[in-house]
Amino acid sequence: MSDEVSHLNDLYEEVILDHCKNPRNFKALPEANRKAEGYNPLCGDKVTVYLKLEDGVVQDISFEGIGCAISTAAASLMTETLKGKNLTEVETLFQGFHDLVTGKGGETSQMGKLMVFHGVSEFPVRVKCATLVWHTLQAALQQTQEPATTE
Amino acid sequence: MKTDQQIAPPDSSPGADLEFDVEKIREDFPILKQKIYGKPLVYLDNAATSQKPQVVMDTIHHYYVTDNANIHRGVHCLSQRATEAYEQARVKVQRFIHAAESREIIFVRSATEAINLVAQTYGRKQVQAGDEVIVSAMEHHSNIVPWQMLCEEKGATLRVIPMNDEGELLLDEYEKLLNPRTRLVAVVHISNALGTINPIQEIIERAHQQDIPVLVDGAQAAPHFEVDVQALDCDFYAVTGHKLCGPTGVGILYGKADLLDSMPPFQGGGEMIRSVTFEKTTYNVLPHKFEAGTPNIVGGIGLGAAVDYVSEVGWKNIAAQERELLLYATQQLSALSGLRIIGTAKEKASILSFVIEGVHAHDVGTILDQEGIAVRTGHHCAQPVMDRFQIPATARASFAFYNTREEIDVLVKGIQRVIEVFK
Numbered sequence: 197m198s199d200e201v202s203h204l205n206d207l208y209e210e211v212i213l214d215h216c217k218n219p220r221n222f223k224a225l226p227e228a229n230r231k232a233e234g235y236n237p238l239c240g241d242k243v244t245v246y247l248k249l250e251d252g253v254v255q256d257i258s259f260e261g262i263g264c265a266i267s268t269a270a271a272s273l274m275t276e277t278l279k280g281k282n283l284t285e286v287e288t289l290f291q292g293f294h295d296l297v298t299g300k301g302g303e304t305s306q307m308g309k310l311m312v313f314h315g316v317s318e319f320p321v322r323v324k325c326a327t328l329v330w331h332t333l334q335a336a337l338q339q340t341q342e343p344a345t346t347e
Numbered sequence: 348m349k350t351d352q353q354i355a356p357p358d359s360s361p362g363a364d365l366e367f368d369v370e371k372i373r374e375d376f377p378i379l380k381q382k383i384y385g386k387p388l389v390y391l392d393n394a395a396t397s398q399k400p401q402v403v404m405d406t407i408h409h410y411y412v413t414d415n416a417n418i419h420r421g422v423h424c425l426s427q428r429a430t431e432a433y434e435q436a437r438v439k440v441q442r443f444i445h446a447a448e449s450r451e452i453i454f455v456r457s458a459t460e461a462i463n464l465v466a467q468t469y470g471r472k473q474v475q476a477g478d479e480v481i482v483s484a485m486e487h488h489s490n491i492v493p494w495q496m497l498c499e500e501k502g503a504t505l506r507v508i509p510m511n512d513e514g515e516l517l518l519d520e521y522e523k524l525l526n527p528r529t530r531l532v533a534v535v536h537i538s539n540a541l542g543t544i545n546p547i548q549e550i551i552e553r554a555h556q557q558d559i560p561v562l563v564d565g566a567q568a569a570p571h572f573e574v575d576v577q578a579l580d581c582d583f584y585a586v587t588g589h590k591l592c593g594p595t596g597v598g599i600l601y602g603k604a605d606l607l608d609s610m611p612p613f614q615g616g617g618e619m620i621r622s623v624t625f626e627k628t629t630y631n632v633l634p635h636k637f638e639a640g641t642p643n644i645v646g647g648i649g650l651g652a653a654v655d656y657v658s659e660v661g662w663k664n665i666a667a668q669e670r671e672l673l674l675y676a677t678q679q680l681s682a683l684s685g686l687r688i689i690g691t692a693k694e695k696a697s698i699l700s701f702v703i704e705g706v707h708a709h710d711v712g713t714i715l716d717q718e719g720i721a722v723r724t725g726h727h728c729a730q731p732v733m734d735r736f737q738i739p740a741t742a743r744a745s746f747a748f749y750n751t752r753e754e755i756d757v758l759v760k761g762i763q764r765v766i767e768v769f770k
């Protein structure tokens with residue numbers, strides 16, 4: 197198998213394709229107490245993150261929007277991973293995810309399923325697709341009024 | 348002699364010179380020879396920017412090696428040479444688009460700047476509160492935003508010519524939009540997102556019947572067929588150099604001399620003045636009135652070499668080659684299940700936008716890139732077009748005369764790969 201083919205398979209891992217085709221927690225969340233919108237002007241990806249945060253713990257989280265396979269799968273897996281996590285854990289995972297997709301290495305033992313995004317680091321122009329939903333989550337946590345962007 | 352029974356072989360190009368040889372043409376474009384991830388580069392992003400022939404690069408190199416000086420302001424030999432080369436380039440562009448006089452050719456930075464120039468000079472003078480400016484539903488952002496800014500400043504209204512599902516403008520609706528408050532019609536000649544060739548002559552005629560001037564965004568048209576601004580009778584025509592085998596950072600605004608004369612200047616500075624005192628400045632004559640400061644001298648000269656090159660390849664050859672590529676690609680891509688072509692106008696240039704069911708354009712672009720194929724993905728700076736078709740983005744393959752049928756075969760294989768990954 198040539199290098200390119202294996203890079204491509206690394207990017208479009210089975211799990212990523214599955215989450216792209218059947219995104220989890222893909223809905224609005226009426227009981228959410230935080231909400232933010234994210235936009236990637238490069239490819240037109242739009243995402244809304246809904247968050248129910250109680251006592252510093254993510255009780256529930258969901259998303260809506262349109263995007264490429266990477267951004268959709270990133271959102272789906274993020275929501276799956278973060279349910280039940282406290283804010284410190286969320287921050288650690290965000291940092292770990294960011295390091296992973298930008299190829300910085302770092303601590304990965306807590307990353308679990310998010311490790312499927314390791315292939316993104318071979319595709320620098322796709323990093324923003326993977327991180328858009330995480331930036332949007334940050335905005336929700338900070339309750340920023342401005343839509344989050346990847347710029 | 349040809350008889351009725353004789354059927355042209357599939358790869359014959361009606362209208363092309365017998366000696367048109369695409370492989371020979373490709374020799375003029377050294378960049379095309381490279382490999383991307385070990386695979387031959389298939390460059391199908393010509394609507395974003397074209398590649399540059401060797402002669403353009405040589406011209407630029409030669410200028411810096413032998414002639415470089417500032418223009419219009421030195422008595423020394425180099426300055427004279429540089430000035431002459433720059434002004435010759437203006438004449439080349441004048442002939443290329445069949446303008447009546449070279450002073451009607453204003454060198455600018457790009458099509459974007461050409462449009463902004465008209466909005467900020469003609470527009471600011473002519474458009475007042477309650478007035479209207481008409482654009483179309485398929486404009487590039489560069490022919491929307493300058494007018495929006497102007498309308499906002501003046502309290503004027505932007506009106507939009509709608510289009511049908513094929514990506515063709517509705518001329519009856521256009522007719523209804525024209526009224527005594529209309530100050531300008533600004534319409535794209537060829538849509539970069541859809542490939543539609545608009546019936547620009549008719550659009551101009553209808554506006555002129557009511558004495559409304561027309562600006563044509565020719566950024567995509569100038570590379571594809573012979574533009575004759577006098578035959579079109581357009582009032583302004585915007586061209587960008589880098590899509591036309593020329594360097595980046597240079598474009599031209601064509602304007603009818605009497606209109607340009609009546610307009611206030613765009614930017615102030617050197618070159619655009621006749622005399623300056625602290626009390627009063629009088630402006631220079633056309634075209635210098637609109638060319639403040641030291642221009643992109645080498646860009647203009649490079650653009651001159653580019654239009655010479657394109658003319659030498661010949662419009663007949665370019666049209667024949669591009670038509671064949673468009674037909675072949677349309678046929679091949681239409682046969683792929685799950686693929687939908689966006690922009691199916693009867694009159695189309697060699698631009699093919701498409702979406703694949705269940706696959707975002709961005710993923711299409713990444714997978715094709717791995718095959719060495721360069722296509723553009725996204726909204727193509729035409730978000731209203733995406734909204735009209737209710738899609739977030741498209742993938743777009745755009746062909747130039749140096750592309751080949753074999754490259755389209757590679758594209759088709761690449762798209763099959765995309766479909767496979769996502770099946």
Ligand SMILES: Cc1ncc(COP(=O)(O)O)c(C=O)c1O
Pocket residue numbers: 394395457458459460487489490535537538539564566567587588589728
């Ligand atoms: C139809 C159209 N108009 C205007 C432009 C703007 O050209 P430039 O960016 O060179 O100013 C483009 C370029 O993408 C275009 O396709």
